[in-house]
Amino acid sequence: MRECKSTPKTKLKLRVLKRLMSRKKGWGMTDEQQKPGIVCVPMTVGELAEKLNRPVNAVIVMLLKQGIVATRNQVVTAEVVARAAEFFDVPVIEAVSEKRESVRERALLVGRLPYERMPVVVVVGHVDHGKTTLLDYIRKTRVAAREKGGITQHIGAYEAHTDHGNLVFIDTPGHEAFSVMRSRGLSIADLAVLVVGVDNGVQPQTIEAYELAKAAQVPIVVALNKIDKVTPKQIEEVRHALNKIGLVPEEWGGETVFIPVSALKGDGVDQLLDMLMLQAKMIGGLTSYLDVPSLGFVLESRFEKGRGPVATVINRTGVLRIGDSFVCGNAFGKVSSIKDFAGTSIKEAKPSEPIVIAGFSELPRAGDMFKVVPAAALKAEHIEERALSPSALTVASAPRPGAIRVIVKADTASGKEVLVSSLEKLSAKAHSGVSIVASGVGTITESDIALAADTQAMVLGLHVKMDAQATRLAQEFQVTVKLFDIIYKLLEMLEELLQRGKPVKKVIKKTGEAVVLKVFDIKKLGIVAGAQMVDGTCNRNSTVKIFRSARLVGKGSISSLQRDRNSVKEVRKGFECAFMVDGFTDWQVDDRVECYSEVKED
Numbered sequence: 001m002r003e004c005k006s007t008p009k010t011k012l013k014l015r016v017l018k019r020l021m022s023r024k025k026g027w028g029m030t031d032e033q034q035k036p037g038i039v040c041v042p043m044t045v046g047e048l049a050e051k052l053n054r055p056v057n058a059v060i061v062m063l064l065k066q067g068i069v070a071t072r073n074q075v076v077t078a079e080v081v082a083r084a085a086e087f088f089d090v091p092v093i094e095a096v097s098e099k100r101e102s103v104r105e106r107a108l109l110v111g112r113l114p115y116e117r118m119p120v121v122v123v124v125g126h127v128d129h130g131k132t133t134l135l136d137y138i139r140k141t142r143v144a145a146r147e148k149g150g151i152t153q154h155i156g157a158y159e160a161h162t163d164h165g166n167l168v169f170i171d172t173p174g175h176e177a178f179s180v181m182r183s184r185g186l187s188i189a190d191l192a193v194l195v196v197g198v199d200n201g202v203q204p205q206t207i208e209a210y211e212l213a214k215a216a217q218v219p220i221v222v223a224l225n226k227i228d229k230v231t232p233k234q235i236e237e238v239r240h241a242l243n244k245i246g247l248v249p250e251e252w253g254g255e256t257v258f259i260p261v262s263a264l265k266g267d268g269v270d271q272l273l274d275m276l277m278l279q280a281k282m283i284g285g286l287t288s289y290l291d292v293p294s295l296g297f298v299l300e301s302r303f304e305k306g307r308g309p310v311a312t313v314i315n316r317t318g319v320l321r322i323g324d325s326f327v328c329g330n331a332f333g334k335v336s337s338i339k340d341f342a343g344t345s346i347k348e349a350k351p352s353e354p355i356v357i358a359g360f361s362e363l364p365r366a367g368d369m370f371k372v373v374p375a376a377a378l379k380a381e382h383i384e385e386r387a388l389s390p391s392a393l394t395v396a397s398a399p400r401p402g403a404i405r406v407i408v409k410a411d412t413a414s415g416k417e418v419l420v421s422s423l424e425k426l427s428a429k430a431h432s433g434v435s436i437v438a439s440g441v442g443t444i445t446e447s448d449i450a451l452a453a454d455t456q457a458m459v460l461g462l463h464v465k466m467d468a469q470a471t472r473l474a475q476e477f478q479v480t481v482k483l484f485d486i487i488y489k490l491l492e493m494l495e496e497l498l499q500r501g502k503p504v505k506k507v508i509k510k511t512g513e514a515v516v517l518k519v520f521d522i523k524k525l526g527i528v529a530g531a532q533m534v535d536g537t538c539n540r541n542s543t544v545k546i547f548r549s550a551r552l553v554g555k556g557s558i559s560s561l562q563r564d565r566n567s568v569k570e571v572r573k574g575f576e577c578a579f580m581v582d583g584f585t586d587w588q589v590d591d592r593v594e595c596y597s598e599v600k601e602d
Contacts, residue, residue, distance in 0.1 A: 037091040040078045041375050042325075044334060048081060052088050062087055113290040117352035118159070119280035120314060122170040122189035122218070124209035129197035130225040134263035135160075135169050138273070157299055157312055157354030158341050163270075165277050168314070168352050170299070188297045188314055190286065191279055192218045193272070194247075195263075198230045202241040210245060219279055221257045222247060223272055228262040235260060288351040294318035294372040298328060299354075301363045302412040303442040307337065309360040313370050314352065321348045325375040326359075329368035333359040334375075363441060366414040403427070403435040404497055405457035409444050409464050416441050419462055422491055426498070434494060444470050444481065453477040460490060505601045508543075512536025512573070516591040520578070527585040528560075531593060532576045538595035539570040544581055547592040554584040 038051045045063070049056040062084060068076070076084075085091070123131045138160050160167045170189060192213040196206055213220050222242065224235060239249055239258065248254025257275050261268035280286065296315040304310045311328070313320075324335045336359035338346050349355045357370075364370070408423065410416035420439050427433035437457045440448070444459055444466040450473065452459050458480040466474070466481060474481050484490040514531040521527055538544075540561040546554040560580040563571055571577040 038081065038085050040082050040085075042077050042332065043081060043375070045076060048076065048084060052084065052090055054088055059084060115288050115290045115351055117286050117288045117316075117350070118166045118168050119190045119276070119286060120168045120170065120188060120352055121191045121193060121276055123193045123195060124213070125195035126197070126200070126203035126205040126209075129195050129200060129203075129206075130263040131195045134193075134195060134223065134225065134261070134269070137263055137266050137269055138169065157314060159354060163273075167273070167276060167280075168354055170314075170354075188299075188316075189216075189218050190283065191276055192220045193223050193276070194220050195223045195225050196238060196242065197226045198224050198235050198238045199226045201238050202245065207245055210247060214246070219283055220247065221259065221272070221275055221279060222249075223263075223268075224258060224260045225263050227260045227267065228265055288317045290319050290350065292318045294320040294324065294326075294349075294370075296320070296370045298364045298366055298368045298370055300366055300412055300414055301360075301441075302415075303363070304358070307358040309363045310356055310358045311360060311364050311370070312354065312356050314354055315349050315370075317351050318372065319348050319350055320355070320357075320372065324372045326370060326372050328360065328364040328370040331360045331362045331364040331368070333361045335359045363413045366417070403433040404494065405435050405437050405455055406494075407437050407448055407452050407455075407457050407459045408439045409448065409459070409461045410439075410441060411463040413441055415462060419460075419487060419490070422487065423494070426491060426494060434498070443467050446470050446473050449473040449477060449479050449481075452479045452481075458482065460484070460494075462487060462490060506598045507601045508596050509599045510536075510594055511542065511597045511599075512538045512595040514538060514577070514593040514595065516587055516589055516593065517576070518589065519587040526580060527587060528578050528580055529587045529591070529593070530576065530578045533571050533573045535573055536595070537570055537572050538577070538579075538593075539597060540568070542595040542597050544596070545594045546581075546584060546587075547594065548588060548590075553591070554581070554586065556581040556583040558582075 038048075043051070045059055046056055049059045052059065063076070063080070066080075066083065068080060123135060125131050135158065139158055158169050160169055192209075194206070194209055194213070196202065210220065224238060227235060239252075242256075242258075243249065243252065243254075247256045249256055249258045251258075257279070259268055259272045259275060261272055263269070294315055295317050296313045299312040299314060301309060301311040309331070320335065320338065322335050322338060326333060326335065335357055337357070338349055339356045340346050340349070341354045341356075343356075346355070406423070408416065408419055410419050416439055420436060423434050423436055427435075437455045438448075438451060443464055444461050446467075446469045448459055449470050451457070453473075459474075459482070461481070461483040463485060464483065466483070470481075473479075482490075482493065484493075512533055513535040514533050516529045516531045518530040519527065520530060538558070538561070540558055543557050544555060545552060558579050559582045561568055561571065561577060562579070563575060563577045568577075
């Protein structure tokens with residue numbers, strides 16, 4: 001053990017703060033009440049207060065004075081612990097850290113308590129081909145009815161108890177905007193069910209899902225869904241289409257199992273489950289261990305009111321318990337609560353169980369590896385110190401001129417990622433484009449509205465709400481806020497706005513032709529050509545070309561156009577008219593006049 005030194009730069013500030021706060025009644029403690037020492041490791045503010053033997057409020061105020069916003073359940077770094085301990089005159093010591101293991105070494109740890117974990121099955125396919133309806137039938141719940149617009153917009157992990165054994169199913173979105181989420185679902189799966197609606201056939205996301213599964217080397221079972229709606233001939237046509245992309249049925253000499261099902265009626269579902277369990281036993285690799293540190297993967301993350309950042313995790317090895325310290329990408333923390341897929345609070349989770357965990361220092365990214373580590377291993381050099389209030393927005397670079405400026409908020413981290421990616425693709429196709437001023441996760445707040453007012457941006461929300469203060473401020477500053485439940489509705493709205501703002505491209509086009517019948521020299525007015533329209537139209541904003549015996553003799557803009565001695569905007573075929581042209585007076589009878597106007601390009 002060695003003494004942990006605070007930086008010289010903070011000592012003066014700490015002494016001043018100490019004198020100020022010692023004046024608060026009840027915050028001073030006697031020497032007998034002080035702890036003998038505190039280990040210099042990351043911990044929650046509540047734990048820090050307990051180890052310092054000080055009120056939590058006193059510690060929170062001290063941190064605020066240091067520019068760190070933290071609540072009771074948030075984790076602070078070892079350096080912050082050292083500052084607080086020095087401020088409260090508690091000796092600080094640093095534990096000697098253990099040797100850090102690589103991710104690969106951790107993943108290959110073998111224990112003494114083997115455990116046959118449940119197979120993880122990912123369900124993929126094109127939008128509206130019946131993936132969620134299939135899971136709905138298997139789990140005997142109405143998940144499909146709760147999804148907006150009939151499409152699944154988050155990764156859902158569900159444990160299914162069947163007569164054939166327990167399986168964990170992952171439902172992934174089929175809409176093209178969610179390809180990243182589909183690839184993450186496949187990356188942690190043992191098996192894939194490719195759902196193909198035989199009434200709609202092979203579609204782009206069908207091919208994409210197959211290619212992702214093939215790249216991840218995940219065995220595929222094809223579920224030919226909606227057989228109750230089609231003829232046997234249509235089913236055979238879909239088999240042939242799948243065969244062309246590389247999915248050869250077993251009965252044709254291939255290695256892919258095809259199961260005809262009706263997710264709505266349940267026909268063939270038992271056979272599908274039997275085949276999944278058989279495939280799981282054939283591939284093996286499902287043995288895990290309970291006496292090794294827990295390791296898993298993040299499927300989804302979001303902010304929950306009262307719980308802070310939470311993540312849906314599939315645990316792959318070890319037993320995860322409340323109180324375990326962990327690292328997860330850039331996030332870290334201590335497990336403060338665990339809920340199973342049904343929302344029931346549990347104290348521990350075994351391998352393959354889908355769970356929702358709270359206790360993160362910040363939102364982890366979907367796909368991050370979640371691993372339990374000793375508390376002493378969370379060293380300051382591995383954790384970047386940051387203000388611990390959840391950051392609502394990621395501010396982008398300066399908006400490009402002429403673009404539609406938007407601030408986007410989504411309910412989950414991967415939802416935000418998908419939305420930002422979709423907007424960037426949309427912007428690349430448009431003339432003026434879309435500039436994402438900032439993006440974030442969670443409820444639309446006053447700070448979002450204030451930023452929108454400052455940058456003249458609109459606020460777009462996907463699956464989120466506005467708080468009362470934000471609503472009031474939006475009305476006061478006249479900030480446009482649009483909320484959506486379905487991503488493609490949001491994209492359609494922006495496409496329409498981009499079309500409105502698109503500059504109209506115009507071309508010069510011949511609109512009509514006239515023949516000069518008589519030439520007039522009118523006093524105080526000038527030379528006027530009297531003509532008859534023989535084709536099309538001529539308007540007073542037209543430019544003309546004058547031809548004489550197929551030779552161009554002049555051109556210019558019409559300065560005056562009359563019919564029956566009255567000024568008119570336009571003259572059509574068959575009518576006589578009189579006009580003057582700027583810069584041309586040498587008219588002769590039988591001159592041919594071609595009229596040209598600027599019109600919108602087709």
